Amino acid sequence: MKYSIGVFARKIENGVVFLFLLLLALLPIAEIVARTVFKTGIPSEVGLMAQIVIVLGFFGAMVAAREGEHLNIALVAHLKRGRVRILVGLISSTIAATILTIFAWSSVSFVLLSFSPWTMIGFVPDQVVAWVMPLGYAVMAWRMAVFRTPGGRKIRLPFVGILVGTLLAFPVIAKILWGADIPAGWSALSHIVDQFFQNYSLAAVLLIILSAFAGTPLFVVIGSVALFFIKQSGGEFEIVANQAYTELTQTSLPAIPLFTIAGFMLSESQAGARLIGVFRNLFGWIPGGVIIATVVVCAFFTTFTGASGVTIIALGGLLSKILVDHAKFPRGFALGLITAVGSIGILFPPSLPIILVGASTQTSILQMFAGGIVPGLLLILAMVAYGVFYAVRHKVPVDTFSWKATASSVKASIWEILLPVWLVAGYFTGLLSIVETAAFAVLYTVAIEVFVNRDISLRYLHRVFIKGVPIIGGVLAILASAQALSYFIVDSEVPQMLTKWVQTYVTSPQIFILLLNLALLVAGSLMDIFSAIIVLLPLIAPLGAAYGLNPVQVGIIFVMNMEVGFLLPPIGLNLFLASYRFKRPYLEISRNVLPFLLIQIIVVLIVSYVPFFTTALGAFFQPAVSGS
Numbered sequence: 001m002k003y004s005i006g007v008f009a010r011k012i013e014n015g016v017v018f019l020f021l022l023l024l025a026l027l028p029i030a031e032i033v034a035r036t037v038f039k040t041g042i043p044s045e046v047g048l049m050a051q052i053v054i055v056l057g058f059f060g061a062m063v064a065a066r067e068g069e070h071l072n073i074a075l076v077a078h079l080k081r082g083r084v085r086i087l088v089g090l091i092s093s094t095i096a097a098t099i100l101t102i103f104a105w106s107s108v109s110f111v112l113l114s115f116s117p118w119t120m121i122g123f124v125p126d127q128v129v130a131w132v133m134p135l136g137y138a139v140m141a142w143r144m145a146v147f148r149t150p151g152g153r154k155i156r157l158p159f160v161g162i163l164v165g166t167l168l169a170f171p172v173i174a175k176i177l178w179g180a181d182i183p184a185g186w187s188a189l190s191h192i193v194d195q196f197f198q199n200y201s202l203a204a205v206l207l208i209i210l211s212a213f214a215g216t217p218l219f220v221v222i223g224s225v226a227l228f229f230i231k232q233s234g235g236e237f238e239i240v241a242n243q244a245y246t247e248l249t250q251t252s253l254p255a256i257p258l259f260t261i262a263g264f265m266l267s268e269s270q271a272g273a274r275l276i277g278v279f280r281n282l283f284g285w286i287p288g289g290v291i292i293a294t295v296v297v298c299a300f301f302t303t304f305t306g307a308s309g310v311t312i313i314a315l316g317g318l319l320s321k322i323l324v325d326h327a328k329f330p331r332g333f334a335l336g337l338i339t340a341v342g343s344i345g346i347l348f349p350p351s352l353p354i355i356l357v358g359a360s361t362q363t364s365i366l367q368m369f370a371g372g373i374v375p376g377l378l379l380i381l382a383m384v385a386y387g388v389f390y391a392v393r394h395k396v397p398v399d400t401f402s403w404k405a406t407a408s409s410v411k412a413s414i415w416e417i418l419l420p421v422w423l424v425a426g427y428f429t430g431l432l433s434i435v436e437t438a439a440f441a442v443l444y445t446v447a448i449e450v451f452v453n454r455d456i457s458l459r460y461l462h463r464v465f466i467k468g469v470p471i472i473g474g475v476l477a478i479l480a481s482a483q484a485l486s487y488f489i490v491d492s493e494v495p496q497m498l499t500k501w502v503q504t505y506v507t508s509p510q511i512f513i514l515l516l517n518l519a520l521l522v523a524g525s526l527m528d529i530f531s532a533i534i535v536l537l538p539l540i541a542p543l544g545a546a547y548g549l550n551p552v553q554v555g556i557i558f559v560m561n562m563e564v565g566f567l568l569p570p571i572g573l574n575l576f577l578a579s580y581r582f583k584r585p586y587l588e589i590s591r592n593v594l595p596f597l598l599i600q601i602i603v604v605l606i607v608s609y610v611p612f613f614t615t616a617l618g619a620f621f622q623p624a625v626s627g628s
């Protein structure tokens with residue numbers, strides 16, 4: 001019976017996320033058609049898109065919890081002693097279940113207080129959609145409460161976390177049950193819980209941060225830090241849920257799940273192999289030509305998959321085989337290169353981090369895209385130059401150029417090659433918004449990979465969509481939690497205090513830029529890029545303005561350092577992903593990446609000190625509406 005219920009729940013969740021992903025892609029296309037043919041848009045289209053993202057975000061987070069794919073540090077996975085590993089895992093699961101239970105109860109109160117069942121967006125009551133928040137948090141708490149040992153055995157001790165979370169959420173439960181007229185006995189219990197948050201929040205935050213290294217999902221860690229600080233400062237439980245809802249209803253946010261699905265369509269098809277064939281034929285006849293092919297193809301894929309390391313997982317095996325077996329590069333060099341360029345495309349349109357930076361700082365996304373092109377090209381040229389130098393020095397053999405083979409490979413991959421051309425043309429000319437561009441990318445990749453190239457069958461399409469859902473749910477969960485922490489930071493006037501403090505001790509803009517790069521590089525090795533943008537950028541942006549830096553320059557410096565930080569020990573994300581993909585020791589991967597890491601750091605410093613690289617192209621585009 002339990003198995004049947006589990007299977008039924010899985011099918012329901014998968015069906016919901018697939019349906020809402022389709023709606024998310026089709027609604028902007030319908031808007032384009034209505035605008036073009038009937039000279040009018042779809043009523044309440046923006047509100048309906050926001051509702052779709054809310055449902056998709058929380059159901060996606062539920063799927064990520066089900067599959068154990070929420071982003072975490074999980075250094076505990078490297079522990080060799082089984083008992084210690086299980087004990088630490090139990091503590092992590094208990095903490096996660098506790099915090100998510102508090103979020104669930106807080107969301108119930110938020111929905112009841114903030115939404116009326118009679119308020120409609122289009123034809124859908126907004127309160128009905130909002131109920132997905134407590135549902136999502138409750139389901140994730142339940143799933144986090146079941147700890148699975150490395151051997152697959154389930155341990156249910158973390159159910160204690162649900163009980164503790166319910167106790168800590170009692171003030172909000174009392175508000176739900178009795179409103180302002182809480183009975184005297186229950187009021188005393190509510191007061192005790194409030195005093196706990198007042199007196200022990202700092203200790204709780206330190207424990208939760210430590211639990212991050214034990215595997216507690218990062219969205220739980222970030223959200224709980226926000227919750228304890230908000231409560232300690234006298235705020236209400238509902239603020240975390242309120243900020244999550246605010247973040248997930250941003251008008252540009254639907255672009256993130258849409259571009260992610262477009263990236264998965266490409267990675268699940270044979271598009272990577274076709275593109276590698278094109279660039280091998282184009283450049284394989286020159287020394288280091290295969291290096292050029294590797295770097296360009298990785299950059300292409302990362303523009304769509306974001307900074308999640310999907311490129312390393314999807315293309316790593318094929319690229320390593322070509323570099324080692326065909327081109328005869330040493331294995332260490334090949335693995336170091338693939339790891340280093342696994343996120344090299346996040347500065348190019350339609351980069352998800354660039355979209356988020358623009359939306360978070362109220363800077364034109366169009367200007368941000370323009371500002372990232374030259375720095376992105378510099379990073380690519382630097383990687384290519386080093387690869388060519390290495391190939392010449394070590395006399396790596398080259399291929400013979402063939403017009404026939406080149407023409408054949410270009411013909412086979414012409415539709416993938418044209419994809420960025422259509423996207424750039426549609427968005428940079430102002431014909432499409434960023435969300436409409438993302439929707440077009442999804443429908444285009446579906447049409448090409450399903451009906452033209454036939455790499456993915458129509459029956460398999462929903463599986464490809466579902467494969468991308470844990471990343472979508474994980475990213476949206478992080479953004480929702482990070483927004484709550486950002487709210488506390490801004491509300492506490494931390495940016496103003498930090499700006500004043502830094503200006504007191506750092507008078508030179510050049511020294512400030514150096515310190516900024518060092519701090520962001522370390523942050524990039526410790527945090528995922530999406531939560532870093534929401535939490536850290538509100539601190540960095542005022543500092544950059546105080547020292548006269550262009551906001552586009554600050555945004556690009558931020559993203560570049562996050563990108564390079566993926567390669568920086570001790571916990572650079574790409575190092576772990578490469579170690580997992582290539583089945584090589586972590587220290588070996590780190591050593592092989594070192595020369596590429598140093599080169600990328602040099603490029604970041606050059607871009608940081610020469611504003612021309614980030615602002616030159618922006619002069620050719622009129623500033624768009626903020627966040628557009």
